[in-house]
Amino acid sequence: MWQKLEVHHDGALKKPALLVSLSTSIPQYRALYSQARELASYMMKKMKFVPLASLYSSALPPEVAVREDGTVSLVVNQFHLHRGKRDIVLFGGDSSPLDEQYEFADAVLTYARRLGVGEVYSIGARWTEAPLSPDQTPAVLGFATDLIGVKELKSHGVELIKDEPAPFFASMVVGLAKGYAMRGYKVSVNHGEPLPHPRSVAKMLEVLSKMVGFEIDLDELQASKGPLSAKQPDEGSIYQ
Numbered sequence: 001m002w003q004k005l006e007v008h009h010d011g012a013l014k015k016p017a018l019l020v021s022l023s024t025s026i027p028q029y030r031a032l033y034s035q036a037r038e039l040a041s042y043m044m045k046k047m048k049f050v051p052l053a054s055l056y057s058s059a060l061p062p063e064v065a066v067r068e069d070g071t072v073s074l075v076v077n078q079f080h081l082h083r084g085k086r087d088i089v090l091f092g093g094d095s096s097p098l099d100e101q102y103e104f105a106d107a108v109l110t111y112a113r114r115l116g117v118g119e120v121y122s123i124g125a126r127w128t129e130a131p132l133s134p135d136q137t138p139a140v141l142g143f144a145t146d147l148i149g150v151k152e153l154k155s156h157g158v159e160l161i162k163d164e165p166a167p168f169f170a171s172m173v174v175g176l177a178k179g180y181a182m183r184g185y186k187v188s189v190n191h192g193e194p195l196p197h198p199r200s201v202a203k204m205l206e207v208l209s210k211m212v213g214f215e216i217d218l219d220e221l222q223a224s225k226g227p228l229s230a231k232q233p234d235e236g237s238i239y240q
Contacts, residue, residue, distance in 0.1 A: 001057070001058055001059065001100045001103045001104075002057070002058040003055065003056060003057040003058065003059070003103075003104075003107055004055075004056040004057075005053055005054070005055050005056075005107065005111060006053060006054045006055075006056075007052070007053045008051045008052060008053055008054070009050060009051065009052050009053075009081065012116075013081070013087040013089070013115055013116055014083075014085075014086060014087045015086050015087065015116075015118065016086070016087040016088065016089050016112075016115055016116055016117050016118075017086060017087075017088055017089070017117065017118070017119045017120075017121060017212045018089045018091060018108075018112045018115075018117045018119070018120045018121065018182075019040075019043075019088060019089065019090045019091065019121050019122075019123065019208070019212070020036075020091045020108065020120060020121070020122040020123065020170065020173055021036040021037070021039050021040035021043075021090060021091065021092045021122075021123045022036055022037070022040075022077060022091070022092060022093065022095065022096040022124075022169065022170065023035065023036045023037035023038075023095075023096060023124070024095065024096050024168075025061055025075075025094060025095035025096070026098075031194075031195050032125070032131075032191045032192075033124070033125045033127070033191060034195065034196075034197065035123070035124065035125045035189060035191075035197045035200045035201060035204070036092075036096075036123040036124045036125075036170065037092065038195075038196045038197050038200075038201050039123050039201045039204060039205065040090060040092030040093075040123075041092075042201055042205070042216075042220075042221065043082075043090060043205075043216065044080070044090070044092070046216050046217055046220075047082050047214070047216060048082060048083075049080035049081060049082050049090060050080065050081050051078060051079075051080055051081075052078075052079040052080060052081045052089065052115075053078065053079045053111065054076050054077070054078045054079075055076065055077050055078070055079070055093075055107060055108070055111075056074055056075075056076055057077075057097065057100075057104055057107065058099070058100065059097035059098065059099050059100040059101065059103065059104040060075040060076075060077070060094070060095050060097060060098065061075050061094075061095050061098055063075060075093075075094045075095055076093055076094060077091060077092065077093030077094060077095070078091070078092065078093050079091050079111070080092070082214070084213075084214055085213060086212065086213045086214070088212060088214055089112065089115060089117065091108060096168065096169045096170065097169050101168070101169045101172055102172070102176070104169065105169060105172055105173045105176050106176070108173060109173065109176060109177060109180040109182070110180070112180070112182070113180050113181065113182070117182060118181075118182055118183065119182060119183050119184075119185070119212075120173065120174065120177040120182050120183070120184045120185065121184075121185045121187055121208060121211070121212065122170045122171070122173050122174050122184065122185070122186050122187070123170070123187050123188070123204060123208075124170035124171070124186070124188055125188060125189055125190070125191045125200075126141060126161065126166075126188045126189065126190050126191065127166075127167055127168065128164055128165065128166075128167075129190045129191070130190075131190070131191055131192035132190050132191070132192030132193060133192065134192060134193060134194055136192065136193070137199050137203070138189040138190055138192070138193060138199060138200050138203055139159050139189070139190070139203070140157070140158050140159065140187060140188070140189060140203050140204055140206075140207045141158065141159050141160070141161050141187075141188045141189060141190070142158045142159075142160065142161060142185060142186050142187050142188055143160060143161045143162075143166065143174070143185075143186050144174070144183065144184060144185050144186070145174060145175065145177055145178040145182075145183055145184040145185075146178070146183065148183070149183050149184070149185055152185075152211065153185065156207050156210055156211055157207070158187070158207060161186070161188065166186065170186070171186055174186045185211070187204050187207060187208060188204075189203065189204060198220075198221040198222075199221070201221055202218050202221035202222055205218060205221075206218070
């Protein structure tokens, strides 16, 4: 596996929490499973973040983006820092890993441990359920690495996911977190709401803001009523 971590900013953080908010870049799945990308994009838009580090990896799609001037950029995911009563490290970007997901998770969690992260919150859509009606407001679902985490989820009204497989990186990083001395949480919704998933993003941010301890204006998401005009699945990334 090839990977490269470029650190842009260093320094002590205050009880940082890591929010892992990556979505698949596979075109046929992006429309259904891009809730994490939309959530990261909304947080970047509404809150002040500074770049911490960029992670390049052979686990990401084997392609480059060709710019209008003929130059290229690699697929990349980035750690961003929000300073507050409790510091937040947001990990988002172009794509979740396609291959070598254990190794990719190790790179993410090793860097998070270096930052002093004690809790990991992974955001995403559940992969094993029947889709919701497009106009149905989704419930927030989740699981945790231990019973203390489960109790915390329940205290915030999260419906527990039980007795089913939870595939792919967004779930694996939660399971692996315990081995890096971190408590892991998965915060999820059932899929079915059209792009850009405003109800899903709003519901998950309501829970995350209380659990992690940050403020964010949700008016723009909650103003979405009636039929939604969906974006095309191949529209950009949060860095464009």
